[in-house]
Amino acid sequence: MKNLLKIIAPLVLVFLGGCYYDQEGILYPEGNCTAPLSPSFNTDILPLLNTRCNNCHSGAYASANIKLDSYAEVIKYVNNGSLMGSINHTGEYSPMPKNSGKMPSCEIQKIQNWITSGSLNN
Ligand code: HEC
Incomplete structure (x- = not known):
């Protein structure tokens, strides 16, 4: 049982991490957009x-x-x-x-x- 938890716990964390990033994408749709100071x-x-x-x-x-x-x-x-x-x-x-x-x-x-x-x- 303990071993099973060891396997599942990291999976759950990875899963939650994925959700967190998804939500961030929705909240800050332009978050990744950086405008260079001297664009070409x-x-x-x-x-x-x-x-x-x-x-x-x-x-x-x-x-x-x-x-x-x-x-x-x-x-x-x-x-x-x-x-x-x-x-x-x-x-x-x-x-x-x-x-x-x-x-x-x-x-x-x-x-x-x-x-x-x-x-x-x-
Ligand atoms: C769907 C077609 C269409 C798209 C897409 C479009 N335009 Fe236009 N544009 C027009 C039309 C038609 C006019 C003539 C004025 C009017 O009908 O509003 C015009 C007029 C203009 C004018 C003159 C405005 C004025 O009042 O003197 C400028 C500057 C301009 N467009 C820039 C842009 C820029 C920059 C973009 C992109 C960000 C763009 N247009 C996208 C159709 C378009």
Whole structure:
């Protein structure tokens, strides 16, 4: 009986540990998301725009003729303020991504950090 407990006790602990992590994932869905202080355009920002925006903002039929698939295009909307305005849902600009909620705050932070660190073409 004692031996059986020795076998079961660690299993129970492992099982409970698993549950704990699952719950943490639900409570803090963005807990694993860290925004680098100086994100790179090509590694961090462009893939994000491709995922969140470029089903509408690329190609010959880009929405509002706004393309977000190259540095040369994206920097225009950084400089006129509409990129962050639309992402932050400030009210001055059309809220983006269109017809869906705000992007996760850590993704917004990533784009903001890229701009704050000089919006480099890197
Ligand atoms: C489902 C399609 C769709 C998606 C996804 C989308 N947009 Fe748009 N976007 C539009 C349309 C359509 C407009 C024209 C204005 C309007 O209809 O609201 C627009 C307008 C804009 C404007 C101009 C806003 C203004 O008021 O001047 C910016 C900047 C913009 N989008 C950025 C983004 C960014 C950044 C993303 C991703 C985070 C994004 N969009 C995702 C469809 C989309």
